[in-house]
Amino acid sequence: MTMKTGKSQMLISNGTLATFGEANELLENGALLIEGDQIVAIGPSSEMERSHPAAERIDARGRLVMPGSICAHTHFYGAFARGLGIPGDAPANFPQILEKLWWRLDKTLLWEDVRSSALVCLVDAIRHGTTTLIDHHASPNAIDGSLDVIAEAVQQSGLRACLCYEVTDRDGPEKAAAGIKENARFIYKAESAGERRAQITATFGLHASLTLSAETLARCAEAAKPTGAGFHIHVAEDKADQKDSLRRSGLRVVERLREAGILGPRSIAAHCVHIDAYERDFLRETGTLVVHNPRSNMNNAVGVADVETMLRRNVTVGLGNDGFSNNMFAEMMAAYLVHKSHQGDPRAMPGGEVMQMAYRNNAEIASRFFQKPLGKLAVGAHADVIILDYAPFTPLTAGNLPWHILFGISGCEVTHTICGGRLLMKERELLTLDAEAITARAMERAEQVWKRF
Numbered sequence: 001m002t003m004k005t006g007k008s009q010m011l012i013s014n015g016t017l018a019t020f021g022e023a024n025e026l027l028e029n030g031a032l033l034i035e036g037d038q039i040v041a042i043g044p045s046s047e048m049e050r051s052h053p054a055a056e057r058i059d060a061r062g063r064l065v066m067p068g069s070i071c072a073h074t075h076f077y078g079a080f081a082r083g084l085g086i087p088g089d090a091p092a093n094f095p096q097i098l099e100k101l102w103w104r105l106d107k108t109l110l111w112e113d114v115r116s117s118a119l120v121c122l123v124d125a126i127r128h129g130t131t132t133l134i135d136h137h138a139s140p141n142a143i144d145g146s147l148d149v150i151a152e153a154v155q156q157s158g159l160r161a162c163l164c165y166e167v168t169d170r171d172g173p174e175k176a177a178a179g180i181k182e183n184a185r186f187i188y189k190a191e192s193a194g195e196r197r198a199q200i201t202a203t204f205g206l207h208a209s210l211t212l213s214a215e216t217l218a219r220c221a222e223a224a225k226p227t228g229a230g231f232h233i234h235v236a237e238d239k240a241d242q243k244d245s246l247r248r249s250g251l252r253v254v255e256r257l258r259e260a261g262i263l264g265p266r267s268i269a270a271h272c273v274h275i276d277a278y279e280r281d282f283l284r285e286t287g288t289l290v291v292h293n294p295r296s297n298m299n300n301a302v303g304v305a306d307v308e309t310m311l312r313r314n315v316t317v318g319l320g321n322d323g324f325s326n327n328m329f330a331e332m333m334a335a336y337l338v339h340k341s342h343q344g345d346p347r348a349m350p351g352g353e354v355m356q357m358a359y360r361n362n363a364e365i366a367s368r369f370f371q372k373p374l375g376k377l378a379v380g381a382h383a384d385v386i387i388l389d390y391a392p393f394t395p396l397t398a399g400n401l402p403w404h405i406l407f408g409i410s411g412c413e414v415t416h417t418i419c420g421g422r423l424l425m426k427e428r429e430l431l432t433l434d435a436e437a438i439t440a441r442a443m444e445r446a447e448q449v450w451k452r453f
């Protein structure tokens, strides 16, 4: 087969395969054959080794083999906030967090900081087995071409990402116009990139209803229309967003966005903490994708989204990190815990629902932006695969896998990360990115960013 197609083959053998997908199966002594960028066969190890002797071999040595994690909402640009001191009194609410931290940090970023900030996140993602990331970028003093800078870093890393620039009115009409231009330019570029489209795609970024006038929303809808792209926006993250929307338009946030033509099956509404039943129906009817970010919501004390009702009413809710560490196992744990604590009910947010968000729904969300199915070990899916050094001391079955993942796996067990058939980390050694050089560069840039902050 190698001779015929010219595509390289990689065989991951002797693994415990957790396939996810429609019927999650656990395959002991299993093997997975990758050809080019996709999975082409799954079967018993001994058989597969015999029938594919020429394939490059990775011996999983009994370890767990799973699909790479997907992060459906993140901000690479926020990396330098780690350890940053905010001058004056600590922010007391969400609008103050935006004003005192994020809207000051993003203004300090120059193109090189954008690159450096993205690279440290990509190193973190490879190490924790996150192979697909949907990013939302802001750098008001380095807008034009910022998405190219991030795309270059993503390409270098070998990971998969969907990028956008957040349009907002908060920095005046010129920057809003520049944001619109950057999205439209990059969407066309990503669309015409041929094979690269499997790795880097684009959506149209909007900050949030509370920093967007009716005129700017209309301009964005108009600019996005001919591209066919959807939007990526923060929705009702805090009560302030609803208050602002009612004041501006007499409508609640989701309805305001629906009227503006922002919702749809390729649009992502991040958070949706403060939506009502009426808005939830609009999300479902329009097929809009929702992303839950429990660590961020807890950190900002904005409240807890009613994810269980959304799932019950068939809204596609996935999981994102909103700029927290690119370790989706940590995000899964937060999702598992916060609803129990908030509702005072240990039955809240069962493990299966966490898995539904992190795997099935995140795969559904990502598949709207990438060409092939992903987020599962299945023939025909993107070959996004991770190996974890996890040795269970209680029986592991397909049925109890969620609780092994939640209570046994922290994300540091990942030894191999493969994205699109390309080996990005082997036995914990990064192969595409020079982590040491990236860290040293980030340290220099972060010091400068903090001075300007």
Ligand SMILES: [Zn+2]
Pocket: 073, 074, 075, 136, 234, 270, 322
């Ligand atoms: Zn966000």
